[in-house]
Structure formats: structure tokens, C-alpha cells
């Protein structure tokens with residue numbers, strides 16, 4: 591190892607996604623084969639032992655890039671000096687819980703984690719929130735880290751992006767890498783809008799190649815938007831390996847850049863582009879370069895897309911207003 595290790599904090603490390611994620615981070619897939627990592631695992635006290643078990647397994651892999659593992663139930667220790675924060679641990683929706691209850695319960699997690707990031711993270715810290723409701727949890731954390739640039743707080747819609755890519759490739763009988771410039775707009779929820787109007791399939795416009803408005807409206811969009819629920823129904827548990835894979839993709843692309851002639855989807859604080867109210871964390875098409883992302887500008891939004899983007903953004907505004915009333919942002 592010649593480079594200094596990058597500190598990667600993973601919350602909810604003993605959970606399902608944590609188990610699918612940590613080995614890939616430690617093997618170099620998050621940051622590349624030349625970058626050593628030091629893992630910081632944050633768990634609630636009852637799950638620290640399970641996290642220790644995972645750490646034993648990580649040790650047993652003898653990953654050359656793994657410079658060390660710290661395990662704690664203290665957010666301040668977990669985020670001290672961290673460069674990359676993967677915020678996976680969240681409170682799942684329980685029986686009889688309303689959306690507002692869920693947001694309040696998650697406020698109890700993401701507020702102190704935002705404060706801990708503000709207090710001690712490295713200057714270049716980059717945060718990905720995976721734990722649901724991811725966009726608004728990211729907003730809560732960001733609101734409590736006033737000294738960190740807001741742009742460093744992102745929410746995961748890469749899983750939705752990857753899902754859309756495969757659905758479209760299967761419809762057209764092409765490979766996933768033949769598809770470029772897909773966009774997920776809005777919230778990581780059933781209101782999200784997967785947009786193929788600017789996507790390209792082997793250089794041709796995807797919507798024109800599909801040429802099937804009914805498939806788009808009645809199959810493609812609901813399949814992508816409700817895929818999480820379909821996985822829960824089929825597995826009896828929410829997506830874990832695919833979510834971990836998307837987290838790896840999100841950070842890898844953010845740090846290493848998008849390919850020429852392509853873009854990706856990230857939940858990021860809106861700068862007002864495309865009529866999305868400033869400050870809410872909404873998914874946009876972005877290009878990445880030099881460790882920074884930029885919203886793709888100048889896309890023409892047709893009426894079909896406008897309605898759907900507006901509906902998902904309205905849900906995000908409602909979530910923001912709920913957490914505002916709870917004094918969480």
C-alpha cells in the first residue's frame with residue numbers, strides 16, 4: 591500500500607445491505623484497486639456483536655486493501671475523519687406506522703449522524719444515504735451539517751437507474767451497456783419517474799426505438815417504481831445485494847466520473863434546475879468528473895415527463911414540510 595487509506599464509514603453495518611456491501615468495499619470495488627480503505631462500522635449497541643462477527647469475516651478474507659476496521663455504537667467516533675459516509679442503517683416502517691412517524695423515527699438517527707459528520711468528518715467528506723426514506727433522511731443529515739457543503743449529501747437512486755436500464759435493455763433485446771442517458775427524477779419511492787425520452791440505445795433515441803407509449807406508461811414506469819415492493823414480496827425481505835451494488839456504483843461514479851457521452855442519476859440538493867424547489871434532495875441526471883457532479887442542463891421536458899416529475903417532487907416537498915414541522919430541518 592502506498593496511498594494513505596480512505597476512511598469509509600458504514601452505518602447499519604450488521605444489516606442485510608451492510609453484509610452485501612462491506613466485502614465489496616474492502617476488496618476495492620468502491621474506490622478502485624489502488625486505494626486502501628479503513629472501515630468504520632456504526633451500529634446500535636444490540637447489533638455491535640453481529641458487526642464484530644462481520645469484521646471477523648472481513649479479516650478472514652485477507653483483503654490487501656483493507657487497512658483496518660473499527661466498530662462502534664458512537665456516531666462521533668464512527669464519523670471522525672471519515673472521507674466517505676455510507677448511511678445505510680435506518681428505522682424500517684413498522685405495523686401501523688404512518689409516513690410522518692417514519693420520518694420522525696429516522697430524524698432520531700439522521701440528525702445526530704449529520705451533527706457527527708459536521709463535527710468531525712474529513713474536509714472532503716462525501717455522503718450517500720441509502721436508508722429509507724433516503725432523500726429526506728439525506729436532507730435531515732445535511733441540515734445538521736452546516737459546515738459541510740450541502741452538495742456532499744446525496745441520496746441513492748442508482749438502484750432505480752440500474753433497474754430501469756435492465757428493463758429497457760430487455761424490452762429492446764440489447765445489452766445493458768448499449769443503453770445510455772437514462773434518468774431517474776424525484777424521490778426514491780413509488781412516485782419516482784424513470785425517463786427514457788433522452789436515453790439512447792446504441793446512439794438512437796430510446797423512446798423512439800421503443801415506440802410503445804402504452805408499455806412505457808403501464809409497464810416500464812410502474813415496474814421500475816415498484817420494483818422494491820416486488821422484491822420484498824418475492825424474497826420476504828427488501829433488496830440487499832442489488833442495493834449494495836448500487837451504493838458501490840454511486841460512489842465509484844461520483845469519485846471516478848461518468849463515461850463520456852453518458853450520465854447517471856443521483857439524489858442531490860436541488861439548485862432549482864428543472865423547476866425543482868431549491869434545497870430538496872431530488873434525483874437528477876448528472877455527469878461526474880474530478881469528484882464533483884453537475885446536473886445535466888438544457889433537456890427538453892415534454893408534458894408527459896413534466897407531470898410525473900412534478901408529482902414526485904410534490905411528494906418530496908411534502909416530506910420536507912413534515913420534517914420541518916418536526917423541527918428536523
Ligand SMILES: NC(=O)c1ccc[n+]([C@@H]2O[C@H](COP(=O)([O-])OP(=O)(O)OC[C@H]3O[C@@H](n4cnc5c(N)ncnc54)[C@H](O)[C@@H]3O)[C@@H](O)[C@H]2O)c1
Nearest residue numbers: 602604605606607632633637679680720721722746749833
Ligand atoms: N435507496 C435505496 O435504493 C434502498 C434500497 C434498498 C433498501 N434501502 C433501505 O436501506 C435500509 C437498510 O436496509 P437493510 O436491508 O440493510 O436493513 P436491515 O434492517 O437488515 O439493517 C439495518 C441495520 O441498521 C442498523 N441501525 C438502525 N439504527 C441505526 C443507527 N442509529 N445507527 C447505526 N445503525 C443503525 C440496525 O441495527 C440494522 O443492523 C432500509 O431503510 C431500506 O429500506 C434503500
Ligand SMILES: O=C(O)C[C@H](O)C(=O)O
Nearest residue numbers: 722817818819821828829
Ligand atoms: O426497502 C424498501 O422499501 C425498498 C427499497 O427501497 C428498494 O427500492 O428496493
